[in-house]
Amino acid sequence: MKSKKNNNKFSKKIYKRPESLTKVHTHYCPGCGHGIIHKLICEVVDELDIREKMIAIAPVGCGVFAYNYWDFDTSEAAHGRTPAVATGLKRVNPDKIVMSYQGDGDLAAIGTAEIIHAANRGENITVIFVNNAIYGMTGGQMAPTTLMKQRSTTTPFGREPVDGYPIRVCELLSVLEGTTYLERTSVAQPKDVIKTRRAIKKAFEIQIENKGFSLIEVLSMCPTNWKMDAIESCRYVEEKMKKIFPLGVIKDKTGENEKNNTNRCMQ
């Protein structure tokens, strides 16, 4: 009894499950990046106190069950149509916070039109784009962001030029006048996890302030389909993915940090 009391005196709670994150077992594979990103979103939602205002959209892909983990209103969407569903939700609920959570197949292949036009309309939504360079749920096929020479079940000898090249979504969207904030981060090492959290928070703040469209591209691990263990897959992000998908703020039109020159011209 006594010792317990002492423990309390000297210990401080420095880590806890965010309240917006439900207390259930995960269905994600060991070493998967989705869990980390879910947690970061929920931490930010708690910090900004917007749980009761949140309307999220879960994509088709491994993230489809995200609503099991998020303790806020969530909708599914047809594959790739997430930004269109987000557009409808936000236009009729302009005072709510709408988040479109998407993977690379969803956003950069089947939903290319939807993301480009939602961005171009400057929809006041936040997109969290999880880029793990592969189709997870369907079993490891080539994604639009699969690296050159990377093996997948549909590029069994490695991705070649005839399969196309990895799409850099942030750079692609940065030329659209409608986009406000675009940043690429990673969850492969603690330092970058902290930066990802910061980026997600910034993106939500932009929406709260009615400043328009933001997208955070998060480089993430898929150990299962990369056929690697968790540590190897973090190394893969560090050594291979970051070269093709450089981290950092790709565009910031929020005012003081204006980074995109083309955009300044257009304003």
Place this chain on the structure above:
Amino acid sequence: MKQKKQLIKGNHAIGKAAIEAGCNFYAGYPITPQNELTEYMAKHMRLNKRPFVQAESEVSAINMVFGAGAGDARAMTSSSSPGVSLKQEGISYIAGAELPCVIVNMVRGGPGLGNIAGAQSDYFQSTRGGGHGDYRLIVFGPNSVQELYDFTMKAFDYADKYRMPVMILGDGYLGQMMESYIPHKYEPIKNLPKKKWALTGCKGRKKNIVKTLYLTPENALEEHNLKLNEKYKKIQKEIQMYEKANADDGEIIVVSYGTASRVVKNVIEFFNKNSKKKIGMFRPISLWPFPATALRNLKCKKFLVVEMSMGQMIEDVKLALFGKKDVTVNLIKRPGGMIPTEDEIKDKIEKMIG
């Protein structure tokens, strides 16, 4: 106060009814012959400070409607045949997620790009579901500008009442024609349910989830399908709309809907005036649910179906009459945007009389 007759274009009448019925989200994409509707909405939604989106595609438009419907709005999209084909993915999801919305199809000739004249060749697509999976839409087949106006208002109510997509199945002729109609105040059906399931932020309640994926337990999807089916059965009992004339003692009954039924009406009047033979007509207004019982209860043995397609509704007519003794069902078919003439219908009737 009684309203006066006014002249209006079919496509505009739909838009006017939608605005009056409280449509508060519209997304569409240009396609002939329904552009006047999208344009009307572009103007009047803005004037009423309601969201209008010209979407990048039909696919996107219907998914915006999915989002708006999920978010507690009275959402609508409109298009014509090729565009409605593109919307089928979204319609399946909307039906699966049990969201309300109104979809207008001003049908044009097909398949493919076809032409831009009015046709009735999307009957199968509309009344059988259209997209993947076991589902239905409530489908209305109006035959005048007045009915386009009236049924658009009703469509929003039924969509909310039953939580499902409701389709106005018009055609290019109805959309383009100017006709007189009597505007009236929108009166919602009584006791429309509150949308407790809608996504509006979980303040003061548990989170809501809108979904169509049912993986576990093993029979979860079957249960969902059975639940949807219960709803559809209920609707089949509650919505049975049709118009009939001389139908109970007619020697021949002509069955048609929409634009085709306007021609048929003239033919029936002609026989009324000029012939001793009594020719009746039966016009389904709700195409799903199809008013099968009312049709089956007619004593008549000889039926003539008139369609602006290769014959699609005729299958529902035959199903309704299935097993009845000595019944014959003939067909006049004019596909590809053509309208059957009064003469060809008269000739056929004369032949049937023998």
